[in-house]
Amino acid sequence: MGGQRGRSKAAIGQAAATLFADRGYAATSIRDIAREADADPAIVIRHYGSKEKLFLDTMRMPSGWVSCIDLPLETLGERLVRFIMDTDPQLRAVYLALIRASDAGTVASALKLGHEHTFVEPLRRILTGPDADLRARLVAATVGGLMATLWLVQDESLLDGDPEAIIRTYAPAIQQLVTGPATLSTVSPR
Amino acid sequence: MGGQRGRSKAAIGQAAATLFADRGYAATSIRDIAREADADPAIVIRHYGSKEKLFLDTMRMPSGWVSCIDLPLETLGERLVRFIMDTDPQLRAVYLALIRASDAGTVASALKLGHEHTFVEPLRRILTGPDADLRARLVAATVGGLMATLWLVQDESLLDGDPEAIIRTYAPAIQQLVTGPATLSTVSPR
DNA sequence: GTCTATATGGAGATAGAC
DNA sequence: GTCTATCTCCATATAGAC
Structure with a gap:
C-alpha cells in the first residue's frame, strides 16, 4: 500500500467494471480505465495482462x-x-x-x-x-x-x-x- | 459501367453483407470489404458515406x-x-x-x-x-x-x-x- | 469515375529509467 | 512497484492526380 493514489488492482477492476458496463468492450480503452482509476495505463496491463482478460475478470454474471x-x-x-x-x-x-x-x-x-x-x-x-x-x-x-x-x-x-x-x-x-x-x-x- | 472490375455499388454491398455477417461489425474493415469486392477502399466510402451506413444498409432482417x-x-x-x-x-x-x-x-x-x-x-x-x-x-x-x-x-x-x-x-x-x-x-x- | 497517397487519430502493449 | 516515452499497428476518411 505504498502508492499515492487509489490505483490498487481492486480499484482498477472497479473502474473497469463501471466503464465496460457503461460503454461496452470496444468503446472502453485501457487509457479510459486508467484515467477513471487514477492510475497509469501501463499498470493496468501489468496487473491484468491484457484488455480481454480484464474484461472477462470483471464482467461476471451476478449471483442474484x-x-x-x-x-x-x-x-x-x-x-x-x-x-x-x-x-x-x-x-x-x-x-x-x-x-x-x-x-x-x-x-x-x-x-x-x-x-x-x-x-x-x-x-x-x-x-x-x-x-x-x-x-x-x-x-x-x-x-x-x-x-x-x-x-x-x-x-x-x-x-x-x-x-x-x-x-x-x-x-x-x-x-x-x-x-x-x-x-x-x-x-x-x- | 466503364470500370474494369466487379466493383459496382451492388458488388460492394454484397461483399459487405458477407463479411459483416461472417465476422461482425468491428472485425470487418472497409479495406476488407474493398478487397473482397475487388474494389478500392475510397470507392466504398464514396458510395456509402461511412462504414456504419454501409452496415445498416446491408444488415437488414430477412423477410422469411x-x-x-x-x-x-x-x-x-x-x-x-x-x-x-x-x-x-x-x-x-x-x-x-x-x-x-x-x-x-x-x-x-x-x-x-x-x-x-x-x-x-x-x-x-x-x-x-x-x-x-x-x-x-x-x-x-x-x-x-x-x-x-x-x-x-x-x-x-x-x-x-x-x-x-x-x-x-x-x-x-x-x-x-x-x-x-x-x-x-x-x-x-x- | 477511379485510385494513389496520406491526413489524422487512436488503439494495445512494451522497454527501461526511476 | 510506478510511470514516461514510445513502438507498432490499424482504422476511417479525404485530397487531389489521373
Whole structure:
C-alpha cells in the first residue's frame, strides 16, 4: 500500500467494471480505465495482462439469480419474471456487455459458461419429471428472451407498460415448461 | 459501367453483407470489404458515406418470417419453433451481427425497428382476444429467447439434441401466449 | 469515375529509467 | 512497484492526380 493514489488492482477492476458496463468492450480503452482509476495505463496491463482478460475478470454474471431459482415450483414462473422486471441495473449492464462482446471467442465461451452456471444448473437441480434437462434449458430460453426483448431490443411498449400485466401473461408460459400444462387458470385470453 | 472490375455499388454491398455477417461489425474493415469486392477502399466510402451506413444498409432482417406468421393460430407455436430450428444461416448471421453491434445508437434503433416490423406487427395482426398487443410482444420474446439461446449463447445440448423434442416442448409454451392455456394436452411432463 | 497517397487519430502493449 | 516515452499497428476518411 505504498502508492499515492487509489490505483490498487481492486480499484482498477472497479473502474473497469463501471466503464465496460457503461460503454461496452470496444468503446472502453485501457487509457479510459486508467484515467477513471487514477492510475497509469501501463499498470493496468501489468496487473491484468491484457484488455480481454480484464474484461472477462470483471464482467461476471451476478449471483442474484440463485435466490430466485428455488422451490416452490408452482410460483417459479412468476418469481423469474418478477426478478427480471426489477433487476439491478448493474446486472443488466453486465448482461448486455457480455452479449455485445461475444464475437470474441473467449467471451462467447464465458457467456456460455455463465448461462450454464447461472440459469441451467440451478433450474436443472429443482425441476422434476421427464425431460427435466431439456425443460430447464427452455425455461432459461424464455427468461433470456424477456431480458433480450426488454434490454437489448428495448421494446418500449413493454418497458413503459404495466409490469403486472407482463408478469400475469408471461409467467404462465414459463410455468408451463416448469410444471406442465396448467390445470387451473385464472382467465383465458380468448 | 466503364470500370474494369466487379466493383459496382451492388458488388460492394454484397461483399459487405458477407463479411459483416461472417465476422461482425468491428472485425470487418472497409479495406476488407474493398478487397473482397475487388474494389478500392475510397470507392466504398464514396458510395456509402461511412462504414456504419454501409452496415445498416446491408444488415437488414430477412423477410422469411412473414410466411410463417399466419393462420391458423392453433399451430402457430409449432411453426415458429420449426422455422427457427431450420433457419437459413444467413438470417442467423444477420441477427447476430445486429445484436452484437447494438451498442451503437443507430444500430440499436435499427434492431428495434426490425424487431417491430419482423415480429411484433405480423403477430399483432393475427392475434385476437384481450391484451393482443402485449401477447404479440411476449410471443416475440419467446421466439427471440430461443434464437438467442441457440445462436448467441450456443447451448450445445439444445443444438445437438433432438430438434423434435425441442419443438414438442417449447411450442406449447408459445402457444399458451397465442391461444391461452391449453385445454387439451397430449402429455403432461409431471 | 477511379485510385494513389496520406491526413489524422487512436488503439494495445512494451522497454527501461526511476 | 510506478510511470514516461514510445513502438507498432490499424482504422476511417479525404485530397487531389489521373
